[in-house]
Amino acid sequence: MKKVVIEKPGSYDRLGIEEFPDLEPDEGEVVIDVKAIGVNYADCLVRMGVYQSAKEFVGWPITPGFEVAGIVREAGRGATLFNQGDRVIAATRFGGYATQLAVKESNVIRLPDNLDFVQGAGFPVVYLTAYFALHELAHPRKGETLLIHSAAGGVGSALVQLGKAAGCRVIGVVGASHKIDYTKSLGADEVIDKSRENLWERVEALAPDGCDIAMDPNGVETLKQSYEHLAPVGRLVIYGFHTMLSKGRGTPNWIKVFWDYLRTPRFNPLTMTNKNRNVLAFNLSYLFDRTDRLKQMTEKLLEMLGEGKISPLTSASYPFEQVADAHKALESGNTAGKIVLTV
Ligand SMILES: NC(=O)c1ccc[n+]([C@@H]2O[C@H](COP(=O)([O-])OP(=O)(O)OC[C@H]3O[C@@H](n4cnc5c(N)ncnc54)[C@H](OP(=O)(O)O)[C@@H]3O)[C@@H](O)[C@H]2O)c1
Missing domain, CATH: 3.40.50.720 (NAD(P)-binding Rossmann-like Domain)
Structure with a gap:
């Protein structure tokens, strides 16, 4: 698997891509083959070294990224909610800019049938x-x-x-x-x-x-x-x-x-x-551990999505390897809607 690794704070050239062994799920986790990754302005702040919670929870080096959509590759021991092959969306406190992601199953939801991976990754x-x-x-x-x-x-x-x-x-x-x-x-x-x-x-x-x-x-x-x-x-x-x-x-x-x-x-x-x-x-x-509250909000949002009261955002997508271009675009101030990386 590959992930974006930022060794130290800086500009777009700090977004290096490195190769790692495939992931194994820990207890209660699922490993996801990532298909799309949401890009947020906060990721740019992480790269610049000015995002406080990144410094508190991770430090350097860091892989940014809060949200992905993909397919469950493997469920770990005690993880019972998802099976291999399920289409899912996952939230993570950093680490999402990767082609595989291991996350607790409580941070994973099923990708609604009417959303593709790009729309799903740009949703949470x-x-x-x-x-x-x-x-x-x-x-x-x-x-x-x-x-x-x-x-x-x-x-x-x-x-x-x-x-x-x-x-x-x-x-x-x-x-x-x-x-x-x-x-x-x-x-x-x-x-x-x-x-x-x-x-x-x-x-x-x-x-x-x-x-x-x-x-x-x-x-x-x-x-x-x-x-x-x-x-x-x-x-x-x-x-x-x-x-x-x-x-x-x-x-x-x-x-x-x-x-x-x-x-x-x-x-x-x-x-x-x-x-x-x-x-x-x-x-x-800083509210990532409030899973009860986040779950309630997610359920409400999925209900609204199902009823057509809200819709997934128009996305501009960039290949994973062009992560620097995605950051440049977001920081230009010219974008409308959501930016997503595709794997
Ligand atoms: N507190 C939280 O939990 C939380 C969570 C998510 C996002 N956020 C914040 O919400 C804001 C929007 O995030 P987003 O990911 O959805 O980004 P975004 O709004 O898609 O992109 C940034 C937009 O901000 C405006 N902007 C103004 N000054 C800018 C600058 N110096 N550099 C770049 N853009 C600038 C531009 O729009 P206009 O020129 O049209 O104004 C630009 O298109 C960010 O400040 C982010 O940090 C906070």
């Missing part, structure tokens, strides 16, 4: 993140206005669909004009192209009383204004900081990172209370 992270942000934290009500930054991205696309399924009025924000039609096709009621329009003037025109929910993975670029544009009892959900990095640079500009860290807003609980504004934040990679 973006939808679990979006579901957690929206339903576990923000608790949307029908008719509420939901502002979604980076709405054409992986998590953003999932949020638009879940927001519409929850009966919200969705305002999507995108960073380039070519993403507008795609975001509308997901169901967004309004799309703001911040490369051509004044973002906050448009938000004020579209939601004069403020937004009930704002989903912000940008960090310093928009965080303060996302908070300022909340309606009373509004919820700001923070789940990323990607504007701290420069698009397409491959490595952090540490002066910018430090400067942006200093400029990151601090929210005052006294003001929050009197203005009835809420700030929520999370990182799913």
